Amino acid sequence: MKPTTYIIAALACICLALGAGWRSERAGRAADAAAHEAAIAKANAAALERAAERDAEAAEVVRLARLASDRQLASTINEGNARAERVRTITRVVEVPAGCPVHLPDGVRAEVDAALSAAVAAGRRLRAGPGAGDPARAG
Numbered sequence: 001m002k003p004t005t006y007i008i009a010a011l012a013c014i015c016l017a018l019g020a021g022w023r024s025e026r027a028g029r030a031a032d033a034a035a036h037e038a039a040i041a042k043a044n045a046a047a048l049e050r051a052a053e054r055d056a057e058a059a060e061v062v063r064l065a066r067l068a069s070d071r072q073l074a075s076t077i078n079e080g081n082a083r084a085e086r087v088r089t090i091t092r093v094v095e096v097p098a099g100c101p102v103h104l105p106d107g108v109r110a111e112v113d114a115a116l117s118a119a120v121a122a123g124r125r126l127r128a129g130p131g132a133g134d135p136a137r138a139g
Contacts, residue, residue, distance in 0.1 A: 072122075072125070076118075076122055079118060080115065080118075083111050083114065083115045083118075086107070086111050087108050087111050087112070090105055090107040090108050090111070
């Protein structure tokens with residue numbers, strides 16, 4: 001064989017080796033990119049799961065706050081209705097002559113004062129927020 005044939009064969013081998021190395025590097029980069037995409041997908045799934053857990057916890061807090069508020073509202077309504085009925089009973093018993101200026105009996109005045117105090121206390125509890133004054137939530 002001629003020396004040029006050896007040179008051409010050597011150049012061909014070098015080109016083949018470079019091509020194989022380039023392909024190998026390209027495959028490695030593709031594998032790295034795939035691993036990177038998989039890690040991103042896993043992190044996104046974990047973040048979505050944590051967000052779903054936080055949403056569920058927030059929904060439970062809202063539900064419990066609503067139940068407490070509903071109980072407090074029902075108690076306030078029942079107490080107000082009972083006070084109104086006591087006032088009705090007292091005013092039915094007292095006879096007011098025609099043309100007489102309105103004067104509230106002592107029992108009615110006491111009920112009005114108690115209702116006012118209860119309303120002020122309920123307003124303070126409402127402004128303080130859910131769980132304020134609840135020893136179970138203190139801490």
